[in-house]
Amino acid sequence: MKTELQKMLDGELYEAWDSELVSMRTKAKILLEQYNQSLASSPEQKKALLTTLLGKCSTVDIQAPFYCDYGVHILAGDNLFMNFNCVILDCALVTIGDNVQMGPCVQVYAAYHPLQASERIKGPELAAPVTIGNNVWIGGGAIICPGVTIGDNTTIxxxxxxxxxxxxxxxxxxxxxxxIKSIE
Structure with a gap:
């Protein structure tokens, strides 16, 4: 029998209130609170918080405040820059390539809900992976929906x-x- 975490990562209906998932989100919230309040911290301390939250983050610059569900489902490439107030709902894998830049208030959603109201009101949720290629620029306030892939060298x-x-x-x-147009 699959755990709710396995169902979530496999794109199946899952119960977000499952104790394992709640515990994972709580851990992420604690780390995010520390990160978002770390303005006076050294670059090394900020990097340590991001490494704990995201895993690999060699050359990542994320401006606080930043928000995510779990953190551990975000695979960030080198030279990632995210401006203020970005949100990533990483209920499924969110893969971000190298040299990606995001303006302020960019939102990346792997989470979604059933379209049928009768299913939605029961509570279980769904998730679909998001992939952002290398050398991508995402302008401020953009919303990236579940299941989307953005190809290399693209500007949104x-x-x-x-x-x-x-x-x-x-x-x-x-x-x-x-x-709108191709970029050579």
């Missing part, structure tokens, strides 16, 4: 709502986000 315009995967080497923007 500020305020965009990315509901479908976007190929590499393009500028895409809007609500819903769509390819």
């Amino acid at each position: 315009g500020a305020g965009s709502v990315v509901t479908r995967s976007i190929p590499g080497n393009v500028f895409a923007a809007g609500n819903p986000c769509r390819v």
